[in-house]
Amino acid sequence: MSPTTAVKPIKFKNPRAQHDFKGRSCSIVGLGSYVPERILTNADLEKTVDTSDEWITTRTGIRERRIAAENEFTSDIASKAALRAMSQAGVTGNQIDLIIVATITPDMLFPSTACLVQQKIGARRAAAFDLEAACSGFIYGLEIGQQFIMSRTYDTVLVIGAEKLSTIIDWSDRNTCVLFGDGGGAAVLQNRPNSHGLLTACMGADGGKAELLCMPGGGSRCPATTQSVANRLHYLRMDGKETFKHAVKAMLTAAQEAMRRCEIDITKIKCIIPHQANRRIIDAVGERLGARPEQLFVNLEKYGNTSAGSVAIALDEAVQSGRIQQGDLLLLIVFGAGLTWGAAVIEW
Ligand SMILES: CC(C)(COP(=O)(O)OP(=O)(O)OC[C@H]1O[C@@H](n2cnc3c(N)ncnc32)[C@H](O)[C@@H]1OP(=O)(O)O)[C@@H](O)C(=O)NCCC(=O)NCCS
Secondary structure: OOOOOOOOOOOOOOHHHHHOOOOOOOEEEEEEEEOOOEEEEHHHHHOOOOOOHHHHHHHHOOOEEEEOOOOOOHHHHHHHHHHHHHHHHOOOHHHOOEEEEEOOOOOOOOOOHHHHHHHHOOOOOOEEEEEOOHHHHHHHHHHHHHHHHHOOOOOEEEEEEEEOHHHOOOOOOHHHHOOEOOEEEEEEEEOOOOOEEEEEEEEEEOHHHHHHEEOOOOOOOOOOOHHHHHOOOOOOEEOHHHHHHHHHHHHHHHHHHHHHHHOOOHHHOOEEEEOOOOHHHHHHHHHHHOOOHHHEOOOHHHHOEOHHHHHHHHHHHHHHOOOOOOOOEEEEEEEEOOOEEEEEEEEO
C-alpha cells in the first residue's frame, strides 16, 4: 500500500460517500500496529489461576496474549502503531491535523492519551482527544475522523485504538484474566480518492446494559479509597454469558446496517474483520450473516481481546498478510462495553 503506487480511481458504492460531500471522500492511506514483546501463554496462566489451556482454547480460541512492560504505557503502544501508519502513508507529524485515541486504559485520567501521543510523534499542529467506546472505539474513531475529512475541516486525521489492559485485569479472576491482552493499531485518514476508501462507518450504543462489562472504581462514582482497592473495584468486571449474547446480536445488527448503507450483501465482502474477543462469537456472527468461514479474519489466538486495539491490529495484519487485494470490500464489526457496537465497510 505504498502511497506512490498508481491505483485506479475507486467508484464509491456508497451514495453518501459519492454525492453528499461534493466529490470529497475519506480513505485509509496508512495502517500500522504494535504489540508488546512479552508473550503470556495459556500454559503460563495455568500456573497462576485454576484454568487450563484446553478450557481457554475450546471456549475462546485464545492461545496467548501480549503484556506490556512496566514502563511501557498506552501512549507508547499508540505512538508506535501511529508512527508505522504514518510511515506507510508517507505523512509526517507536522501534517497531522487531528489525533483521536480510542482507549479504556489511558495513561492517566487526564490529560488525554492523545495529547501525550501528540508529543511522542511530533504532531505539534494537531488537535488531540481521547474517545471512550471500549472495544468499539476504533470504529467510533473512524466514523468521527471520516466526518472531519468529508466536511473539509481537516486534511489528515490519525485514528488510534490502543490499550494496556493488563493494568486493569484482575489476575486472580479466571473468568476474565484469560481473555485480554495489550496492543494497538492506527490508521491515517485523508481525502485521497485513489486510495483505500472508507465507504461507511456506523455506531450504536445501549447504556441500559452498562453494568455487564465495566470497571466500577476510579471514576467520580467510586473514587479510589483503601476500601475500593481492598474490594478490587479497580479491575474490569464482566458477566461473560450475557455479554456473549449481546455481542452476537449487536455485531449482526451493525454489520447489516453498514452493508445496507452501501447497498451490498455479504457475498460482496472479501474479508470480514470482526472484533477479536472470542472465536465462538466470531463464528456465530459469521454464520448468522451467511458468511463462508474463509471470509473471516481471525488473529485472536495470538493476542486475545485487545479492546480498542483489536480490529485495528487485525486490519493491519490482514493487509500485511496479502490476503486483501486492491478493490476488495472489507467489513469491520465491533462490540464492547457500554454497550457499544459498530461496523465499517472499506473498499481496499
Ligand atoms: C467468558 C466466556 C469465555 C465464558 O465461557 P462460557 O462458555 O460462557 O463459560 P461459563 O461462564 O458458562 O463458565 C463455565 C464454567 O467454566 C468456569 N470457568 C470460567 N473461566 C474459566 C477459566 N478461565 N478456566 C476454567 N474454567 C473457567 C466457570 O467458573 C464455570 O464453572 P461452573 O460451571 O462450575 O460455574 C464467554 O462467556 C465469553 O466469551 N463471553 C463474552 C466475553 C467477551 O467477549 N467480552 C468482551 C466483549 S468486548
